[in-house]
Amino acid sequence: xxKIASMLERATETSTPAxxxxxxxxxxxxxxxxxEFSSTPTPLTIVTEENR
Numbered sequence: 001x002x003k004i005a006s007m008l009e010r011a012t013e014t015s016t017p018a019x020x021x022x023x024x025x026x027x028x029x030x031x032x033x034x035x036e037f038s039s040t041p042t043p044l045t046i047v048t049e050e051n052r
């Protein structure tokens with residue numbers, strides 16, 4: 001049981017791993033501003049029998 005308890009104490013499923021970063025690179029060649037990915041929602045019109 002002590003082996004299982006120590007394995008559970010060391011478990012890392014809930015933690016975020018530290019990913020390696022490229023050395024000397026602050027921005028990538030194709031880096032884009034996150035605002036470029038936002039879109040404006042398309043307004044929808046509901047057509048009913050009364051509107052025809």
